[in-house]
Amino acid sequence: MVLEADFLDMKVCQPEEAWQWRETYSIRCECVERRKRERLMKSSDITDEFRKLRFQNFRIEGKHPIVVQAKQCALSYFSEFDNVRSLRENSISLLGQPGAGKTHLLTAVANNLIDRKGVSVQYFPYIEGTKELRDDFNLLTEKLERMKKADVLFIDDLFKPVKRVPRASDWQVEQMYDVLNYRYLNHLPIMVSSELTIHELVEVDEALATRISEMSKSFTVVIKGNRMELNHRLEGLKDV
Template sequence: MENLRIKAEEAKNGQLQAVNSDGSGQESKPDYDCPKCQDQTGYLKIQDGFEVWVRCSCVEWRRVQKLMRSSEITDEFKKLGFKNFRIEGKPELIQGAYECAYNYFQSFRDIREQRQNSIALLGQPGTGKTHLLTAIANNLMHKKHVGVQYFPYVEGFNDLKDDFDKLEEKMGRMKEADVLFIDDLFKPARGKARATDWQVEQAYAVINHRYLNHKPIMISSELQIDQMVEIDEALATRIYEMCKDYLVLIQGDKFQLNHRLEGMT
């Protein structure tokens, strides 16, 4: 109780210091993220005749903001959700991918500790794989307060190569994140998968750690599982075993499936 009163006094003092802070003799109005508690994460309330310190509802909001900042998801991707993913008039494969992603999010709490606790959306580019997985990530952070680490395969490995001093630290974050989202795994260039020995070695180290510790992954890739097997069988089979309950392969007429080509025919 004494600690709560000390915190309450600190909150009051912080409010007093805001007065006349501009030296004008006039009371200034500080710009708080949360006017309710004035960024103290709590406030005094009379309860049963006593002053008690009550935790502010903004604590949950602050937790979400921290998760979003640490996720490395871009501001543009933070706008992607299930509601702005269009399925009307789309082929059944796209609708099926949407349903799989939404069901995964809804079931996450129940499957999180299981072996099949992950999801993979595979197949042709432009079909919304990244959008759907980002929708899962955003909803996990906002609604379930689960941390997600975003790793775009091509840009991510370029960054790792450019900053070897922080390689261990970055790999550690990927291994230990609540959920790891690898976007465009083995992204092909000129028809050939990007999969150097070093990239495969690092990817295996991360995936194997998460596999052994039942930590969920979310994977998007243009490659099918059998094509990943040709790159590294141990890595591919771990991904398959983790994702097989929530795995969608999107393959067909690119003019029907690729939303960026919509209207060309």
Template sequence: MKAESYLKNFDKICSDRENSFGLFGQPGAGKTHLIVAIGAALLNREPNPVTVVYMPYLEAIKELKANALDHEYYIRIVSKYQEAKLLIIDDLFKDKIKKGEVVGELTETDIKHIYPIINYRYINKLPTLISTECTPDMLLELDEALAGRILETCGDNMVIFSGPKYNFRMRKFKK
């Protein structure tokens, strides 16, 4: 329901502060599937397709860290994520969560690479689709400034999956 409403109202809310969409919580709930489907629907819509950039969090952060000393290339990568008409951030903070618990903290280096992307999009009111195993409370525990920007831009456009009943991937293996 929320995904359909988001798609239906995308053009109306695109320049609003609450223009993003977040799927939070339980692994196996189909969060990635849903945000990619929303992105694909906007990319393929007629008329007025939306340019979509997909950012797999772990791989993107590794690439940014590996290229931090190549300033020109680094800026090109960051700019691609900052300026996308619609950005999909998949599995945000995946390396910080295990079995529904925060197991790591955001390092200065982590924040150095993700904060400029999220902050730029926040300041410029650019919509972002986010999937994460974090709950809103976990995001706040990791970093209040980032969490505030993410949660504020999602507003009511979020779904929180909690509990094993939402692990659709494992249903056939559990009795």
């Protein structure tokens, strides 16, 4: 800590220089970091319920191997984030089967990036988010700018299908492409969950899909198979 008079006189030193001050030197108060994390979490639009989603409470006992692989991919992405964040392949995509835990795992990554690395994350639930933007155009520019400029953008349930038809109007595709292309050009990471595979995303918009594919090439898992084995919401209904 420093004396107020010394601080005002700009006599602030680093710990390694503290010998000059004997027992008086400057440190960053823990409350500063805590308040920073609180601000980042509040601005992320991650709900209180989703803040509880962590790697520790994602159960893999008895789960299909592809679900275990998805968790390992998410853990690896978090551990490697500092090394890859400025590279072309700096993103992660978990695709395929609904109910397999894609949102849980990517939210766990987001929560850890905020809490442990002080990284800003913007959460964008595709269905609710595009509806909000469409209903209030006054929010459009501000929201899109936040999505473009955040350290990490998390798009949840991109183009979520209805009866196997992707929800992707021309306007929705245009907004998503605008955001993703900006982040692609500026090497800003994205995290994407979607029930669509890359091939199915290509059918929606090839330019958008191939950018996602290129950015997340090192961290992509496609979850496909028997829904009774993969969708945790169907557990216990096998004989129904």
